[in-house]
Amino acid sequence: MPLFNGNDLVCIRGERTVFSGLDFSLDQGDALILKGANGSGKSSLLRLMAGLSQPHNGFLKWNGKPISYDMEDHNSRLHYVGHSDPVKPILTVRENIQFWSNLRPKNLIINSPTTALNKLGISNLENVNGAILSEGQKRRVNLARILTVQAPLWLLDEPTTSLDQKAEKNLIDAITVHRSNGGMVVISTHVSDIVSNAQELDLGNFQANTP
């Protein structure tokens, strides 16, 4: 039995069927890359996986149990990076990261904010206010956030947006370490070969045929 799988998922936004009949399954150390044109439902699928929205039909299961049974449980095993980077302008980078790791169970904290920032090459920004960060730096702070607390499932929605090559390399390294520790990662991206030996899911194949 796969650790995390989705079965016959249907997603409807407004009146439009975004995708239907979608299946996926992930095991420890697996990576899944979501491909597809704009509007094909990559973000919608990630939001379904995170539990932010409910599938119109079908099941998402963790270890055989539907994730909707215990959302708090599901929340503690996932990290989600969405389109926007929640970095508060009037808090320092360190305070921003610290806040999010405070909300997680203490025994799962694996890195201090300083170490996490170091891994993304921005340890010099630790005491800087969020207000003066560039888009790329904000994204790196957001990524540093997920390095502080252990969670088996990473859901990354276009994580490389506004990152430079060096930061992209840091992210790829972090994902490799995460996978070698048995973590799973789902990424929507247009950048090819961001992770090695990954499953690919082209959402274009699950579009509804009706116009």
Added chain:
Amino acid sequence: MKKFVFIVRRDLHMALRQGVDSLMIVAFFAIAVILFPFGIGPEPNILARIAPGIIWVAALMSSMLSLERLFQNDFDDGSLELLALQPVALEITVVAKVFVHWLTTGLPLIIVAPILAIMMGLPEEGLWSLIIALCLGTPCLSLIGAIGAALILGARRGGTLLSLLVLPLYIPVLIFGVSSVDAIINEFSNKSQFLILSGFLLASIALCPWACAAALRQSLE
């Protein structure tokens, strides 16, 4: 519980660093009350008679002013989404945010209200009743208002919509808040008004966080 404290601390921290917001609410409250003597004329009897009502209405308006931002910033920068994805019940997060809202708007209003009441010539015996009524009533305003603040997320002209949603729900608090002061001035007991206001408060604490969390989940979908 610990996580509740973390959220309160972070929000309070941010509110204090942007201290002007709280100050502006208080200033609005004071100016709104001060306008009435100018409009009505310096007739002590009339002013003393309408003082509780004016102070309460101005308090409703001021507490509503800051409601729009209760979730809006977190909604815009993606924090709200992420808060909903933490292993903390969204209801707890809501209570923490409402508590901070009360600390930064309700509490300052309660502190300023007696000064304004004296200025309006409210009889001395009504002062304490006004303070107690505000202590019971303003948390209700924050709690009820939070539902409205959650419902308007993502809507255009949210502020106007918010007042349409929330002000009618404030009416019961207004009625009993004002009548608790009026009763004591007219030498009646106001115990029943206080009991009803306490009832409102308990009911809002019990119900509003759930309604508000449900509205937030809806807006995040």
